[in-house]
Amino acid sequence: MKVLLLGARGQLGSAISRIAPTAWGLTAADRTVADLASPGQVADLIVRTRPAVVINAAAWTNVDGAESSEALATRINGEAVAEAAQACGRVGGRLVQLSTDYVFDGSGDRPWTEESEPAPLNAYGRSKVVGERACLTTGHAMIVRTSWLHGGSGRHFVRSILGAAAEHDTLRVVSDQIGAPTEARWLAATIVDLADRLARGGVVPSIVHAVPSGHASWHEVACHALRTASALGARLRCTADAITPVPSADYPLKAMRPMNSRLDGRRLDALVASARPSWTVGVDATVRALVRGGA
Numbered sequence: 001m002k003v004l005l006l007g008a009r010g011q012l013g014s015a016i017s018r019i020a021p022t023a024w025g026l027t028a029a030d031r032t033v034a035d036l037a038s039p040g041q042v043a044d045l046i047v048r049t050r051p052a053v054v055i056n057a058a059a060w061t062n063v064d065g066a067e068s069s070e071a072l073a074t075r076i077n078g079e080a081v082a083e084a085a086q087a088c089g090r091v092g093g094r095l096v097q098l099s100t101d102y103v104f105d106g107s108g109d110r111p112w113t114e115e116s117e118p119a120p121l122n123a124y125g126r127s128k129v130v131g132e133r134a135c136l137t138t139g140h141a142m143i144v145r146t147s148w149l150h151g152g153s154g155r156h157f158v159r160s161i162l163g164a165a166a167e168h169d170t171l172r173v174v175s176d177q178i179g180a181p182t183e184a185r186w187l188a189a190t191i192v193d194l195a196d197r198l199a200r201g202g203v204v205p206s207i208v209h210a211v212p213s214g215h216a217s218w219h220e221v222a223c224h225a226l227r228t229a230s231a232l233g234a235r236l237r238c239t240a241d242a243i244t245p246v247p248s249a250d251y252p253l254k255a256m257r258p259m260n261s262r263l264d265g266r267r268l269d270a271l272v273a274s275a276r277p278s279w280t281v282g283v284d285a286t287v288r289a290l291v292r293g294g295a
């Protein structure tokens with residue numbers, strides 16, 4: 001079975017590349033061979049390589065930057081996704097499209113289900129909704145929504161907080177945004193499983209939320225990460241007790257973020273055999289890799 005991975009050098013893409021089954025005959029494409037900003041380029045690659053499954057882990061992910069570059073973000077996260085989904089249809093392939101908690105407006109305190117209506121607060125979220133709608137229209141795609149990715153070699157919250165704690169005696173971290181930090185390695189394994197089902201012609205839903213169990217604020221995630229790092233012997237100037245919880249209003253950014261980013265993962269529970277791990281398991285793994293210099 002042929003699988004084409006787009007965004008192979010990103011946080012999630014590189015995690016998928018590392019664990020892709022050899023039977024997949026994976027083509028791992030990065031921006032140099034599949035530039036989503038360039039109309040037609042990704043569709044041409046799909047038609048040329050005729051994969052059974054395309055996994056699109058490529059995206060414009062600069063949330064604040066999207067506020068001033070919405071057209072380009074929409075080109076990459078929306079129009080290119082539509083072209084990829086249509087091209088998959090032409091070659092009898094299926095598309096696994098990554099999406100985000102940022103498609104929701106963050107109201108209320110209940111987890112968003114796959115049926116919840118998107119109502120993004122920012123340009124990045126709007127651009128991802130354009131991609132989602134294109135996938136739903138073509139019917140050849142499965143949308144996998146996730147949240148708060150961490151792990152691997154790129155920039156992510158757990159790395160940033162450990163770095164900041166090594167340099168400062170005190171920190172201030174937002175405590176009114178609630179979600180589930182998702183380890184890239186776990187998400188990659190989940191996507192491999194889902195992509196296999198798709199390729200085998202299994203019945204899969206058009207949208208699945210892939211997040212670990214439980215939820216926390218950024219402040220709680222930061223405290224947990226520092227406690228784990230300290231227990232592993234990391235030299236930190238700031239301990240968990242010295243992190244002050246602050247409201248989002250004290251930390252203004254260009255793009256508004258949803259307060260309630262909780263994604264309901266029960267549909268995934270019904271699909272896969274293994275239980276979803278707690279978010280703490282993934283954060284512990286990422287902290288371990290960072291403290292031991294493995295990431």
Ligand SMILES: NC(=O)c1ccc[n+]([C@@H]2O[C@H](COP(=O)([O-])OP(=O)(O)OC[C@H]3O[C@@H](n4cnc5c(N)ncnc54)[C@H](OP(=O)(O)O)[C@@H]3O)[C@@H](O)[C@H]2O)c1
Binds near residue numbers: 036128147
């Ligand atoms: N990060 C999160 O917290 C988070 C949360 C929810 C959902 N998601 C979604 O999960 C998916 C993976 O995110 P991630 O964190 O792995 O992102 P990432 O680390 O920023 O990786 C994105 C990849 O997309 C590539 N890319 C950007 N513009 C491109 C273009 N014009 N053509 C081709 N490739 C392009 C980047 O290439 P370069 O390396 O060349 O820049 C990068 O390799 C995305 O769909 C994202 O929206 C992420």
